[in-house]
Amino acid sequence: MKTLNPFSFFQLHPNALLIQWKKDPSDQLLNEILTLKSELSTHLKEIKGITQGYQSLLILFEKPLKSISKKQNEILTIYNAISQFKEPIAKHWTLPVCYDPIFGYDLLSLSNQLEIEPTKLIELHSCSVYRVQFIGFLPGFLYLNGLPKVLNTQRKAIPSPKVQPGSVGIGGSQTGIYPIESPGGWHIIGNTPVNLFNPEAKFPCFAESGDKISFEPISQNEYAKIKKAYTKGTYTLKHD
Amino acid sequence: MIEIIHPGWYSSIQDQGRWDTLHLGVPIGGAMDHEAFQLANALLNNSKYDAVIEMTYFGAQLKFHQDTLICITGADMEPKLNGKKISNNKAIAVKEGDQLKFTHALNGCRTYLGVFGGIQTETLLGSKSQAKGITRSSKLTKNNILPIGTNSVKPSRFSHIAFNKKYDNFNDLNVYPGPEYDDLPLLSKQKIEQSKFTVSKDHDRMAFRLNEKIAPPSKSIWTSPVIPGTVQCTPDGTLLILMRDAQVTGGYPRILQLSDEALNCLAQKTTSNQIQFILSSVNDT
Numbered sequence: 001m002k003t004l005n006p007f008s009f010f011q012l013h014p015n016a017l018l019i020q021w022k023k024d025p026s027d028q029l030l031n032e033i034l035t036l037k038s039e040l041s042t043h044l045k046e047i048k049g050i051t052q053g054y055q056s057l058l059i060l061f062e063k064p065l066k067s068i069s070k071k072q073n074e075i076l077t078i079y080n081a082i083s084q085f086k087e088p089i090a091k092h093w094t095l096p097v098c099y100d101p102i103f104g105y106d107l108l109s110l111s112n113q114l115e116i117e118p119t120k121l122i123e124l125h126s127c128s129v130y131r132v133q134f135i136g137f138l139p140g141f142l143y144l145n146g147l148p149k150v151l152n153t154q155r156k157a158i159p160s161p162k163v164q165p166g167s168v169g170i171g172g173s174q175t176g177i178y179p180i181e182s183p184g185g186w187h188i189i190g191n192t193p194v195n196l197f198n199p200e201a202k203f204p205c206f207a208e209s210g211d212k213i214s215f216e217p218i219s220q221n222e223y224a225k226i227k228k229a230y231t232k233g234t235y236t237l238k239h240d
Numbered sequence: 241m242i243e244i245i246h247p248g249w250y251s252s253i254q255d256q257g258r259w260d261t262l263h264l265g266v267p268i269g270g271a272m273d274h275e276a277f278q279l280a281n282a283l284l285n286n287s288k289y290d291a292v293i294e295m296t297y298f299g300a301q302l303k304f305h306q307d308t309l310i311c312i313t314g315a316d317m318e319p320k321l322n323g324k325k326i327s328n329n330k331a332i333a334v335k336e337g338d339q340l341k342f343t344h345a346l347n348g349c350r351t352y353l354g355v356f357g358g359i360q361t362e363t364l365l366g367s368k369s370q371a372k373g374i375t376r377s378s379k380l381t382k383n384n385i386l387p388i389g390t391n392s393v394k395p396s397r398f399s400h401i402a403f404n405k406k407y408d409n410f411n412d413l414n415v416y417p418g419p420e421y422d423d424l425p426l427l428s429k430q431k432i433e434q435s436k437f438t439v440s441k442d443h444d445r446m447a448f449r450l451n452e453k454i455a456p457p458s459k460s461i462w463t464s465p466v467i468p469g470t471v472q473c474t475p476d477g478t479l480l481i482l483m484r485d486a487q488v489t490g491g492y493p494r495i496l497q498l499s500d501e502a503l504n505c506l507a508q509k510t511t512s513n514q515i516q517f518i519l520s521s522v523n524d525t
Contacts, residue, residue, distance in 0.1 A: 012419065012467070012470075012494075012522070013497050018419060048259050049262040050263070051262045052465065053464035056465060057465070058467070060259075060467070068523065134489065135263060135265040136463065137487050137489060138373065139261075139374065140264060180372070197373065199266075199364045199374045199375075200364065204365065205265075
């Protein structure tokens with residue numbers, strides 16, 4: 001439902017206008033943000049790009065804004081013309097993950113810390129459906145919500161200097177996959193053989209904001225097979 | 241073509257950066273000092289999007305494999321063409337076989353080498369800027385061969401500009417209040433306006449960390465959009481100024497935002513350099 005004054009404006013930079021919602025992140029808020037984002041991309045002129053956070057959109061304009069109030073009214077008019085915040089047409093991806101401790105080197109310590117058996121932990125992680133809120137931090141890094149509450153955990157006290165690409169981790173109330181090698185403070189519980197970001201591909205990242213993700217546990221053998229097929233270009237990621 | 245005989249301390253190909261893939265989490269990137277980058281292209285009558293070589297602290301040694309025009313801007317790295325000193329901010333003709341050698345930056349720390357028609361390496365996601373996770377290599381290395389524009393059109397007059405910016409003298413950074421500025425305690429706001437801050441030894445194309453800390457904002461935030469020039473404040477009160485290769489979202493409160501001019505100015509600063517924030521409303525600019 002639409003509310004009066006759903007968001008506030010903040011001019012971050014002469015060329016950048018921030019739209020900030022007051023509500024806490026939720027599925028409905030994500031639908032609202034994605035609908036407005038899509039309408040703004042279509043109707044606003046001279047924009048260089050729009051970035052997204054949990055509760056906000058940042059519009060980057062080609063030129064400094066002459067009148068901020070005029071631009072705000074323009075945005076509010078676009079917002080008010082939206083009849084309904086529908087869930088955007090989204091894909092539901094199934095991402096293969098090998099949870100073997102050879103990849104998920106923090107699985108056993110995390111299992112001890114949370115007092116959940118490793119098999120149960122894998123089941124809890126792979127039976128949930130996650131939703132891509134937005135992509136940030138690194139190219140192709142998906143901010144996912146939907147981690148079961150029992151799997152919430154403190155980040156590692158000392159971040160690992162090198163987390164391998166494809167590593168699946170848990171940190172705080174979030175789960176995610178490292179697309180490229182990076183330092184990281186999340187507990188690593190597995191690895192996907194699928195490449196999350198390919199700058200040379202037509203679609204560099206398979207997913208977009210609003211898509212759903214499930215993890216499918218696979219064995220080391222299957223991991224090797226998929227990795228091989230992926231390199232040859234004969235593997236296609238499943239979605240419905 | 242240009243051959244890299246020695247890349248110097250940190251040299252990379254840069255242009256205006258990537259703007260079409262923000263939604264995929266790809267950093268904007270591009271030249272750290274946009275003013276110097278644009279000046280190099282302007283003096284060569286290039287397109288403003290043409291790629292240049294950005295050199296940091298200690299410049300490269302290069303060999304030209306074709307005749308062309310070059311223009312050096314930014315910090316003075318005492319460039320020598322075949323052993324003879326040449327000037328910044330001037331279009332200069334070079335011949336096949338010529339060697340260009342830079343030393344360390346005397347004033348500022350980033351120098352730009354523009355060539356007629358631009359560096360013509362591969363475009364990825366709308367830019368030639370070298371970046372980690374995007375291009376095969378994030379910087380130039382020894383023996384790299386860089387294709388450049390072919391100069392069939394020779395200008396009859398060579399452009400130059402009396403641009404003698406003493407980067408060391410520019411310490412004032414114009415900033416606007418960030419979205420979380422008002423969550424700062426009064427003492428921190430006073431410190432920002434009244435004290436000088438120092439660039440720490442942690443500074444690169446992604447971010448500059450400052451030495452002096454302030455009392456952090458009272459509230460935390462959900463991960464939100466950031467842009468180059470956003471000043472974040474970590475829970476222990478450390479200030480991080482995001483630079484061109486910054487991520488597109490961040491989880492720390494955004495207390496300030498640098499003006500474009502301030503961002504270019506900071507790109508010429510290094511460890512121990514002092515800066516002073518000058519706070520003004522974004523609407524006044």
